[in-house]
Amino acid sequence: MTSQQVAMPRVSGGIYANMCDVLQSSGTKVLHFVVGLVALLALWWLAIFLVTLDPSNSQFKDFAPRAAFEALPALWQDGIIPDAISSSGFRLGMGMFLAIVIGVPIGIMMGRSLWFQQLTNAPFQFLRMISPLSWEPIAVVVFAGWEEAIIFLIAVAAVWPVAFSTAAGLAKIDPSWFKVARNLGAKPWHMVTRIILPAITFDVLTGIRLALGVAWIVIIPAEFLGVTSGFGYAIQDSRESLEYSSLMALLVVIGAVGFVLDSAIVMLIKRYSWHRG
Structure with missing residues (x-):
């Protein structure tokens, strides 16, 4: 087995690891984005809900x-x-x-x-x-x-x-x-x-x-x-x-x-x- 054949799995493994890091980083960013929006919507809904508990504020x-x-x-x-x-x-x-x-x-x-x-x-x-x-x-x-x-x-x-x-x-x-x-x-x-x-x-x-x-x-x-x-x-x-x-x-x-x-x-x-x- 030549030295080039031995090195190929290492290169492939490095590329695979980099791809995994990129996907993990992208997934984390998407998760943070979604969680942040959900939290904002929840606060928005909660504020209106508390205000409309009073029937005079139904509008x-x-x-x-x-x-x-x-x-x-x-x-x-x-x-x-x-x-x-x-x-x-x-x-x-x-x-x-x-x-x-x-x-x-x-x-x-x-x-x-x-x-x-x-x-x-x-x-x-x-x-x-x-x-x-x-x-x-x-x-x-x-x-x-x-x-x-x-x-x-x-x-x-x-x-x-x-x-x-x-x-x-x-x-x-x-x-x-x-x-x-x-x-x-x-x-x-x-x-x-x-x-x-x-x-x-x-x-x-x-x-x-x-x-x-x-x-x-x-x-x-x-x-x-x-x-x-x-x-x-x-x-x-x-x-x-x-x-x-x-x-x-x-x-x-x-x-x-x-x-x-x-x-x-x-x-x-x-x-x-x-x-x-």
């Missing part, structure tokens, strides 16, 4: 999980959920696009230029601490329509996590990388494309993840007024129509869409970051 039965899930098919068939996903998704996408296009270059300048960082740190921190929704009255006056105003509010909310995460990632780059690159004849564009962007991918995507969470929170109240589409409008309409089961169903959909968006960014972080090792 709160429409807030229960069963009523919410029973309302989901009708909301989908009537086009309320698809239209809300389309409208809110477009506004979110445009606002995030502007935040990334503006935030990443600002972050690179903050991380690469000490004088620019010192000059802009105080005003940027000041602007970052202003609630995005506080800009709503000004946005309505400045922009021609509510569509543009909402996109502006999303961009204002999302630009700061992107910019500061980019700057933090750039600050962690070893300065010797740039010296070596210059000695090898690298141009400024090479510095950006071959050193800066690959090195800060993890931090940029992390900033985008944080920005996405903030933007998804901001877009709902921003759609309460002035527009006739989106999740915010659908919630407002359900409240005014006293369709509380539909209102709760929309909250479930908002949470689900937000979870999917966040999970997509996490997958990108794991896929494209050099930190994944």
Whole structure:
């Protein structure tokens, strides 16, 4: 028997062990996911159950999980959920696009230029601490329509996590990388494309993840007024129509869409970051 024939079972055994580890890890994650959702639903049901023990609070039965899930098919068939996903998704996408296009270059300048960082740190921190929704009255006056105003509010909310995460990632780059690159004849564009962007991918995507969470929170109240589409409008309409089961169903959909968006960014972080090792 040759040495290669002896080694084959060991290789197969190693692959089998790795597959078992992956399956076990995936199974554990799925179990945690299911248990967490079940616990959340149980708390939701228990809260409504305790409230409705008092006969005078019987109207709160429409807030229960069963009523919410029973309302989901009708909301989908009537086009309320698809239209809300389309409208809110477009506004979110445009606002995030502007935040990334503006935030990443600002972050690179903050991380690469000490004088620019010192000059802009105080005003940027000041602007970052202003609630995005506080800009709503000004946005309505400045922009021609509510569509543009909402996109502006999303961009204002999302630009700061992107910019500061980019700057933090750039600050962690070893300065010797740039010296070596210059000695090898690298141009400024090479510095950006071959050193800066690959090195800060993890931090940029992390900033985008944080920005996405903030933007998804901001877009709902921003759609309460002035527009006739989106999740915010659908919630407002359900409240005014006293369709509380539909209102709760929309909250479930908002949470689900937000979870999917966040999970997509996490997958990108794991896929494209050099930190994944």
